[in-house]
Amino acid sequence: MKNRSLISINDYSKEEYLHILDIAEDFEKNPHQKILENHVIATLFFEPSTRTRLSFESAISQLGGKIIGFTDASSSSVSKGETLMDTIKTVANYSDLIVMRHPLDGSARWASEVSNVPIINAGDGANQHPTQCLLDMYSIRKTQGTLENIHIAFVGDLKYGRTVHSLVIALTQFNATFHLVSPEELKLPSVIKKYIKDAGLKYHQYTNMEAIMNKIDILYMTRIQRERFADPMEYERVKNSYILKNKMLENSKPTMRVLHPLPRVNEIEETVDKNPKAYYFQQARNGVYVREALLASILGLK
């Protein structure tokens, strides 16, 4: 993985995902390894973020690295009309690796084509979120003991949900069965379903989540993302489609865990947070270990 950008979850093989997860496990056990001293990492966030940016910055700090970057493009020369390509070529002069989030699908790939340092895609529009995918896999393996043969339900915005797209693609390597719960308007795109079909795996589509609750190992809730809708009326129609309550978890397997990439709006009631099956805040914590592992691998330090 040395010096390779991570743009799409397809960029890495199954063996490479598993290697990253093993390194992340080591960072969880031994968090203060100062291996990034003498390295500068740029975090360029053209779109808001709490978890992805701060867990990357926490990972960099814990490993002794330096951080440069911006959290809002309006504070950069992009506000004067500088292109993304010129921004990336410039920042590549100042850093060893660039972590980038951008609202346009495909922007991270373009950036990697002009950058002479590796790019990590921290989310590009509705396309991909590969580092979230790796921390989701870490969380699944940690709670289920394996990534193989799981039944997973994805609930909510499967059309625009980049975390869903990346995780579905990754789990096709692990013989998963997919339960896809969404309003008609927000079904998983055909291009992503094709990965499931091509792997010879099964998926089932539903508009209601109650029916699948006793079948699944992982319930992956997602937010209906207002910012992705061109038509505000369409958002209003679907925004309250799914709201998870404690009662709905009563018939689920004792080992079942609820994941959510966060942020949440109202799709999981706050009372669920105390349920032992709720795992989403630990999931967010796992992001630090996984991002430490990625930085170390791409910079050739592990």
Ligand code: CP
């Ligand atoms: N999961 C995730 O990408 O969260 P942020 O938007 O807060 O980074």
